[in-house]
Amino acid sequence: MSALRLVIFDVDGTLVDSQADILAAMTHAFAQASVEPPSREAVLSIVGLSLDRAMTVLAPDMDAAMHARMVEWYKEAYIALRAKIGAAESSPLYPGAREVLETLAAQPDTLLGVATGKSRRGLDKLLEGHGLEGMFITQQVSDHHPSKPHPSMIRAALSETGLEPHQAVMIGDTSFDMEMAAAAGVAGIGVGWGYHPREALGAARHVIERFDDLPPLLQEIWETAA
Template sequence: MSALRLVIFDVDGTLVDSQADIVAAMTHAFARAGREAPSRDTILSIVGLSLDRAIAFLAPDLPPEIQSRMVEWYKDAYVALRAEIGAAQSSPLYPGAREVLEALHAQPETLLGVATGKSRRGLDKLLEGHGLERMFITQQVSDHHPSKPHPSMIRAALAETGLEPHQAVMIGDTSFDMEMAAAAGVTGIGVGWGYHPREALGAARYVIESFDALPPLLQQIWETAA
């Protein structure tokens, strides 16, 4: 059995706190459609879904052509907000995230990946803003996959790295992340600092409350799987 292992991270609500930009961009998209935006909590509840599915959920009564325009209005607003103050400031890393990423990246046997509802453009800008471009060997984005919780992203990450489900974990803050992990047969690790409440993470195998809890938990998981 290969000694390699794969640690896949969600992005929004897991690695970075992007809620201000998400809410502002969604509010802009609804305003362009002549609608009042949903509440902050309702908007954050769809984080993790691909944008087309998120808007269809938030505005199910609007015709598909308007929903499609809202996707573009959201993207344009998000990029404009990001350009205004920079990714590092508009979507800051959560406490301890960089240190844990660097420590895991330094382990020759550990491969890092991301599986996100962001577009390729959005992820590239975020990684560039934080100087994380070379950190993740596999990067799965919404452009090329069905929305979470479909397991396509994790299956692609496993295929790209040549690993089996028992050699991987998925770390995320939403029910969509944990359901995706379960569907793909990998260990799901929920985080308690993101956009879904802890009680929504029922499909998670574990839940952690801080980044410094992740390395020892991973070591425990790998030892059990060996």
């Protein structure tokens, strides 16, 4: 029997395109704080960070108390937007994502995981909206870890599955994902369809442009590591 492998996915910008809700919720949070909202590019550049960390980057002149209020305003707006049209429509899966997830999940030696800047509540709602409950055996969320690129999420995923770094990969669209993977000693696979430009993915060992490219790349990685 083949050794087990763990494939860990980022969520926003990797599995789902949630930028419309992210931008709208961030604009709301800054409006509540009576501050000019950051540009689209600035907001997308912090996707993947935990919200408390993201606010310190986007509003460095604000104090900690205001950052905390802005986080709550962001969450309120995001929840309202998601409730209005549903998670599946507000954060649609990228083309090919569902098919590849189902292909990998059907492989008896492959375990799937998530490492995301989303909260537990946010991830649960997203998985429910897309009918992906039970797909990911390990789910690491911002509630219980330092913000990416700290390797805590990946280390926890490895601990929960009993695997070693060479048996895992991390798939994500941001520099934070790839730096987290490198810090944890796992192979980072960057994706070209997300929120950070390809040139920001310097810590990635591989970069793919389509979800269909993932299964053959994983096979190549596992064969090389064997």
